[in-house]
Amino acid sequence: MKIAIVGGGPSGLYLAILVKKRQPSWSVSVVEQNVADSTFGFGVVLADSGLARIQAADPQVYEKLIEKMTFTGCQTINVKEQPIDINHPAKGGAIARIDLLHVLQETAVEAGVDVRFSQRISHPRDLGPLGLGDADVVVGADGVNSVVRAAHEEGFGTTRSLLTNHFAWFGTRKVFEKSALVFRTHEGGSFVAHYYPYCATGSTFVTECDHATWLKLGMQAMTDDQRQQLFEQVFAPELDGEKLISNNSNWRQFPVTRNRHWTVGNCVLIGDAQTSAHFSIGSGTRIAMEDSIALAEALTQEAAPGTAEPTALQRLANFALKRGPDKDKLLTASRKSYLWYENIGEWMQRYSPFEFIHAFMTRTGRMSNDRLAHQYPELFAQFEQAGVLNQTAQHEESGHPA
Numbered sequence: 001m002k003i004a005i006v007g008g009g010p011s012g013l014y015l016a017i018l019v020k021k022r023q024p025s026w027s028v029s030v031v032e033q034n035v036a037d038s039t040f041g042f043g044v045v046l047a048d049s050g051l052a053r054i055q056a057a058d059p060q061v062y063e064k065l066i067e068k069m070t071f072t073g074c075q076t077i078n079v080k081e082q083p084i085d086i087n088h089p090a091k092g093g094a095i096a097r098i099d100l101l102h103v104l105q106e107t108a109v110e111a112g113v114d115v116r117f118s119q120r121i122s123h124p125r126d127l128g129p130l131g132l133g134d135a136d137v138v139v140g141a142d143g144v145n146s147v148v149r150a151a152h153e154e155g156f157g158t159t160r161s162l163l164t165n166h167f168a169w170f171g172t173r174k175v176f177e178k179s180a181l182v183f184r185t186h187e188g189g190s191f192v193a194h195y196y197p198y199c200a201t202g203s204t205f206v207t208e209c210d211h212a213t214w215l216k217l218g219m220q221a222m223t224d225d226q227r228q229q230l231f232e233q234v235f236a237p238e239l240d241g242e243k244l245i246s247n248n249s250n251w252r253q254f255p256v257t258r259n260r261h262w263t264v265g266n267c268v269l270i271g272d273a274q275t276s277a278h279f280s281i282g283s284g285t286r287i288a289m290e291d292s293i294a295l296a297e298a299l300t301q302e303a304a305p306g307t308a309e310p311t312a313l314q315r316l317a318n319f320a321l322k323r324g325p326d327k328d329k330l331l332t333a334s335r336k337s338y339l340w341y342e343n344i345g346e347w348m349q350r351y352s353p354f355e356f357i358h359a360f361m362t363r364t365g366r367m368s369n370d371r372l373a374h375q376y377p378e379l380f381a382q383f384e385q386a387g388v389l390n391q392t393a394q395h396e397e398s399g400h401p402a
């Protein structure tokens with residue numbers, strides 16, 4: 001089997017490793033537009049359930065990642081200038097995106113994957129001159145602006161829309177002790193910062209505001225530097241004199257991309273190329289790597305005794321069938337989460353801090369009060385004391401979306 005993977009991000013490299021380790025005789029190539037040391041962003045969070053799956057799929061990669069990760073067992077949520085600490089049971093942590101890529105690049109090369117850097121393709125047909133035109137499977141692991149997807153949009157049934165909030169992904173040299181979410185009203189606008197330490201020298205600092213704030217403060221007419229300064233001013237108490245650092249930190253509105261079908265002929269999409277999961281559920285990388293696990297399993301699964309070896313196309317169909325239900329659940333959570341954030345100004349005004357935190361934690365529908373009581377007993381006791389659980393029940397009864 002010959003596999004050509006377009007994109008050497010987390011999903012493409014991890015898929016290449018898993019396939020090559022299971023089938024060393026197969027030809028597995030990764031075509032990446034950037035050099036090995038280039039990437040966007042700073043640190044990413046890998047939640048504990050994702051880490052457990054990575055550990056089960058490949059203990060070697062897991063061990064290497066764990067060594068480079070930063071773990072914090074507490075998150076602060078600050079709304080209406082009342083910081084509330086939430087001790088969480090999860091064992092997830094953060095890692096510099098470049099460290100994650102280096103681990104995956106090194107492991108891929110050690111496993112015998114043919115990794116080609118500085119090789120941008122504009123269309124799957126460009127694989128021909130690279131000697132990959134006869135690949136049995138072409139994987140689009142090339143992120144949100146996938147050229148593999150763009151080449152077959154109709155076949156994939158691609159839909160695209162933009163959310164209204166504006167965000168940019170910065171870093172800072174300040175190493176925070178805990179991760180935090182700060183929701184702040186400033187000059188009548190609603191601002192959000194999500195920061196977390198990811199190594200001994202820095203933290204990720206994701207900044208966001210709603211569209212009303214963007215217009216009200218004239219941000220559409222500002223330069224990127226001016227926008228950065230504005231956010232440094234709004235979050236000066238947290239930054240404590242440190243600046244935000246930009247690394248291709250463009251201001252964007254989040255693109256929601258979905259595909260009705262994940263395969264067209266021998267082309268298949270994984271990771272952000274297939275579906276963009278909103279960063280507020282902190283799982284884009286995990287979801288992308290779980291796609292890789294599912295596709296590697298489908299591609300390398302042995303035929304049942306007495307049955308014919310499945311063709312490459314049958315294996316791709318199995319991938320979609322098996323991965324679909326899990327992915328749907330995650331994407332439903334992502335959708336509920338981004339819709340909640342789209343109304344952030346209203347929630348910040350309407351709710352007391354504990355009401356806000358309860359609404360925030362239950363926004364995707366995956367966290368029931370019973371689960372809250374079990375996983376966050378201290379916080380649950382504070383909710384009870386503040387009478388938040390009763391008030392939320394009234395909201396639900398009156399059809400309120402919290």
Ligand SMILES: Cc1cc2nc3c(=O)[nH]c(=O)nc-3n(C[C@H](O)[C@H](O)[C@H](O)COP(=O)(O)OP(=O)(O)OC[C@H]3O[C@@H](n4cnc5c(N)ncnc54)[C@H](O)[C@@H]3O)c2cc1C
Pocket residue numbers: 006007008009010011012031032033034043044045046119120121122141142143144145146147167168169206270271272273277279282283284285286287288
């Ligand atoms: C603000 C923000 C915060 C985030 N925070 C988190 C977080 O905390 N935790 C988390 O898990 N995720 C987070 N994410 C999401 C995460 O970055 C993505 O979901 C993840 O990177 C997806 O991996 P991927 O391999 O599918 O795509 P990508 O990481 O985008 O990789 C695609 C690769 O393909 C290459 N490529 C693209 N086009 C071509 C081409 N034409 N030819 C050759 N190569 C090409 C690119 O250079 C890139 O290396 C965040 C995202 C944003 C925007």
